Amino acid sequence: MFFFVSGCSDEELFGENVRHDLWLIHKNAKLPVVVEGNSRSNVFVILLHGGPGSSSQIFNSETKAFSDPLEDDYAMVYYDQRNAGLALGEWNEEKLTIEQHIEDLEKVIELLQHKFGDEIQIFLAGHSWGGYLGISFLLNIENQQKVKAWINIDGLINRNRNMKDVMTRIDSIGTEQITNNVNIDDWKEILKEVESERMKAITQYSVDTEGEIFNLIRLAESQIVKDNLLNYNFNSPFSSIHSDNYDPFRIFITNTGSRDKGLREQMYSFDSLIEASLENIRIPTLSIYGYYDVKTPLQQGEYLNSRISTETIDKKVVILNNSGHSSMGNEPVLLANEIKTWIENYR
Amino acid sequence: MKKQVLTVILIISTILLFGQSPKDRDIGINYFGELGIRPGLEVDYGLNFWKKAKKGKRKIITQQLYFRPSFAYYYYPHFSNNLLLSAKLNYRIKFTNNKNHKYLFAEPFVRVGFLRYFLVGEVFESGNNGFTEVNLKGSNSIIFGGAFDVGGYISKKFDWLLGFDYYAESTEDKLILHRFIAKLGTRIKLNTK
Numbered sequence: 288m289f290f291f292v293s294g295c296s297d298e299e300l301f302g303e304n305v306r307h308d309l310w311l312i313h314k315n316a317k318l319p320v321v322v323e324g325n326s327r328s329n330v331f332v333i334l335l336h337g338g339p340g341s342s343s344q345i346f347n348s349e350t351k352a353f354s355d356p357l358e359d360d361y362a363m364v365y366y367d368q369r370n371a372g373l374a375l376g377e378w379n380e381e382k383l384t385i386e387q388h389i390e391d392l393e394k395v396i397e398l399l400q401h402k403f404g405d406e407i408q409i410f411l412a413g414h415s416w417g418g419y420l421g422i423s424f425l426l427n428i429e430n431q432q433k434v435k436a437w438i439n440i441d442g443l444i445n446r447n448r449n450m451k452d453v454m455t456r457i458d459s460i461g462t463e464q465i466t467n468n469v470n471i472d473d474w475k476e477i478l479k480e481v482e483s484e485r486m487k488a489i490t491q492y493s494v495d496t497e498g499e500i501f502n503l504i505r506l507a508e509s510q511i512v513k514d515n516l517l518n519y520n521f522n523s524p525f526s527s528i529h530s531d532n533y534d535p536f537r538i539f540i541t542n543t544g545s546r547d548k549g550l551r552e553q554m555y556s557f558d559s560l561i562e563a564s565l566e567n568i569r570i571p572t573l574s575i576y577g578y579y580d581v582k583t584p585l586q587q588g589e590y591l592n593s594r595i596s597t598e599t600i601d602k603k604v605v606i607l608n609n610s611g612h613s614s615m616g617n618e619p620v621l622l623a624n625e626i627k628t629w630i631e632n633y634r
Numbered sequence: 635m636k637k638q639v640l641t642v643i644l645i646i647s648t649i650l651l652f653g654q655s656p657k658d659r660d661i662g663i664n665y666f667g668e669l670g671i672r673p674g675l676e677v678d679y680g681l682n683f684w685k686k687a688k689k690g691k692r693k694i695i696t697q698q699l700y701f702r703p704s705f706a707y708y709y710y711p712h713f714s715n716n717l718l719l720s721a722k723l724n725y726r727i728k729f730t731n732n733k734n735h736k737y738l739f740a741e742p743f744v745r746v747g748f749l750r751y752f753l754v755g756e757v758f759e760s761g762n763n764g765f766t767e768v769n770l771k772g773s774n775s776i777i778f779g780g781a782f783d784v785g786g787y788i789s790k791k792f793d794w795l796l797g798f799d800y801y802a803e804s805t806e807d808k809l810i811l812h813r814f815i816a817k818l819g820t821r822i823k824l825n826t827k
Contacts, residue, residue, distance in 0.1 A: 308712045308755030312771065317753065321712070373713065375753075375773065375805075394760050401758070401765050 300403065301327045305362070309402065313394045314387070315377035316369035320395055322403075323347065323365065324358030330634050331399055332357065332410045332438075332626075333364040335392070335417030339547040342372025346414075346615055352520045353619030360627060361410075362403075366395050368420075385553050389424045396433050408634055409434050412626065415583055415612065418442015419554060422591070426564045436571035436633040438626055441580050441612050444587045445561055446554040450492040450500050454481050456584035457507045469514055477506050494552045507581045511611060516579050518609040521616040565594035571601040573629040577610030577617060658682035658698070664795060664819025666706045668716075674708025676817065678722070691732070698726040702743070708815075713754055720747020720777065736787040744780035745801055751775070777801040777813070785821065793821040 299305065302325075309320040321344065322331070336343040343365040347354050357363055367374040369391055370383055396409060411434045413421035418439045424430050425437060443449055458481055461474040484499050492500070511517060572595055574588035588604040595602060605625050610617035659680060666674035684699040702722040709715055728739035752772040758765040779801025785793050799815035 306712075310753050310755055310757040310771070312757065312759040312768065314760075317757075317771075317773075319713070319755075397760075398758055398765060402756075 301329075303327050304358075307402070309398065311366075311391075311394060311398050312376070313391060314382060315379065316374060316382070316391070317376040318369060318374050318391065318395070319344070319365075319367050319372075320398065321347065321365040322362050322399070324363045325360055326362040326403065328361050329406065330361040330408050330410065330630060331364055331403070332361050332412055332630070333366060333392075333395065333399075335411070335413035335420050336367065336372065337415030337417050337441075338371055339368070339416045339550045340371045341416075342367050344373055349522050349524065350520070350613075350615040350619055351522050353615040353623050356620065356623040357626060361630065364395070364399065380549055383547075383549055385420070385423055385550065385557050388420050389427075389430075392420065392424050393430065393433075410436050410438065410630055410633075412438035412440060413442055414440040414615065415443060416550075418444065418583070418587075419446075422561060422565075422568070423557065425568050425570065426561065428567060431568065431570045434570065436573065436629060437568075438629060439572065439574040439588065439591060440622070441576055441583050441614055442574070442587065442591070443554075443583045444565075444591045445558050446551070447492050447558050448590060449583060449587055450489075450497060452584045452586040452590075453500055453504060453581055454485055455586060456581050457481050457503060460507065460511070460579060460581065464510075464514060470510065473510055473513070477503070477510060480506065491555075493555055494548055497551075504581050508611065511579050511581070516609070517611050518617050520619050562594075565591070566596050568595040569597050571629070571633050572597050573602070573625065574604045575614060575622060575625055576604065576606055577612060577614045578606050578608045579610065580612045580614075582612040658685065658700070659824040660793075660821045661824065662702070662704075662795065662819055662821045664797070664817040666708055666799075667816050668708050668710065669814055670816035672708055672710050674706055674716070674815075676704055676706035676718075676819070678702045678704035680724075680821070689732075693732055694728075694730040696726075696728040696730065698724075698728070700724055700726070704745075704747070710751075710754075714751040714772070715754060716749060716751045718747055718749045718777065720745050722780075724783075738786040739784070739793075741783040741785070741797075742780065743783065744778075745799070746778050747776075747801075749775040749777050749803060773806045775803045775805040775811075777803050779813070781815075783817070788820070791823055793823070795819045795821055 305326050307322040309322065311318045311320055334343050334346055344367065347365045354363060368388055370378060399407060399409065411421055419442060421437060421439065421442065422444055458478060461478045464474045465471050480503055484503060489496055574591055576585035576588045585606055592602050592604050607614050607618045607621055614622050662678045662680065664676040666676035668674065680700050680702050682698055682700040685696065687694055687696040702724055704720050704722055706718040707716065722743045722745045724741050724743040726739050726741045728737050730737040750772060752770050757768050757771045759768045781797065781799045783795055783797035785795040788794050797817035799817060801813050803811040803813055805811060
């Protein structure tokens with residue numbers, strides 16, 4: 288009466304166009320780990336998604352112009368973090384900690400080595416909160432030895448510092464637009480809001496005080512869109528649902544502010560550890576930021592670059608001129624090319 | 635979860651035992667697509683237990699209440715195989731043309747059931763000594779929801795059916811997930827005059 292459609296394909300383990308649907312069950316979480324692309328290259332790029340609460344599968348469905356060229360050359364690893372995206376398993380907020388996320392990532396790397404062998408070369412990339420998770424993972428020197436290089440895409444590095452960087456960046460973009468005679472009144476209004484937030488002289492932000500900054504981000508982002516400053520290259524959600532294991536409803540449900548509040552709180556207390564330990568990072572580090580990113584502005588990349596101990600030749604910050612916070616969808620080809628060039632240097 | 639599963643089985647068994655009526659039995663076979671495009675199949679069985687007809691000049695309006703035990707399978711590509719055992723309580727209002735006996739009907743319903751999913755792909759469980767492969771691992775959910783079907787006459791033996799279904803999936807993982815289903819199918823009447 289019914290039939291099972293099996294996902295266990297006969298595809299070879301190493302090929303130029305393979306897909307492996309893996310699940311990692313660890314501490315009661317069921318984490319989808321999709322490996323797609325050219326595994327024959329022996330280069331595996333793990334993509335850490337943002338949020339917290341989003342999904343890595345979005346990169347593989349809504350921003351194919353970014354992921355497809357990378358899949359041509361490498362095996363891309365789309366893994367959804369616990370309590371996020373398409374992950375299943377026990378919904379346990381006690382396990383929703385930065386430390387647990389780091390441990391999960393360690394397990395994902397172990398699983399890839401278990402499945403594909405110890406000889407594979409692993410590159411780590413993270414977007415937004417994925418940048419924060421990536422850097423937190425790399426604070427452990429043993430973890431640095433597991434990856435060939437780190438690619439930080441619009442990554443959050445220090446949450447408290449970021450709140451101030453947001454205001455600085457909105458100021459710069461607003462001033463630039465006013466100088467260029469673009470929507471002067473709107474930008475003046477936004478800059479006034481920034482100034483009034485700055486007048487509060489908050490030195491240490493928290494989950495309770497960051498709300499106004501998010502309002503500023505929303506205001507500035509919608510003005511940036513209104514001013515046509517960004518490029519767009521996203522696939523439609525329908526084609527994503529149709530051709531990929533993409534579930535907007537599940538992702539929407541798990542990506543709720545109330546559930547990631549705990550993680551946001553932890554980030555503030557984790558900041559001091561990051562601040563104190565960034566100099567322990569010595570691996571090649573590429574930071575890529577959108578010029579119009581007001582959520583995690585380019586100052587976060589400059590801060591990272593100035594604090595890590597990686598040799599100068601092995602670290603750089605790239606700015607994408609027509610991107611906001613979603614550079615995968617704003618300038619996907621440029622972004623993919625930057626990543627490729629970086630990987631080729633270190634593989 | 636065991637108690638909930640037993641409750642669902644009890645409901646369905648009760649329906650099968652007491653919902654039997656010699657008339658108006660049918661089997662439905664439907665395409666059962668989550669979000670319309672994730673392929674699946676539903677087979678259900680209609681058991682009438684209340685019916686009232688009112689004859690007008692041009693049409694007969696019939697109201698019915700009946701149970702529909704249902705079994706469905708659908709596939710979520712790269713993700714899961716899903717088996718759904720459920721019971722529906724349907725209210726049907728049918729408009730039959732007096733002359734040619736053709737009809738159209740609308741049918742709101744509520745559904746409660748049990749869903750078992752099996753993960754697609756290679757499933758690895760971490761342990762002290764590395765990883766163990768535990769393929770076909772899955773989980774159970776209780777579902778509850780309902781929606782709306784419409785249908786009509788094709789022949790003495792067959793009806794057509796178009797439907798939309800919503801149900802919330804309360805998982806062992808303590809998540810409430812929302813499912814939207816589109817259906818297209820036929821009903822085969824088992825006792826035609």
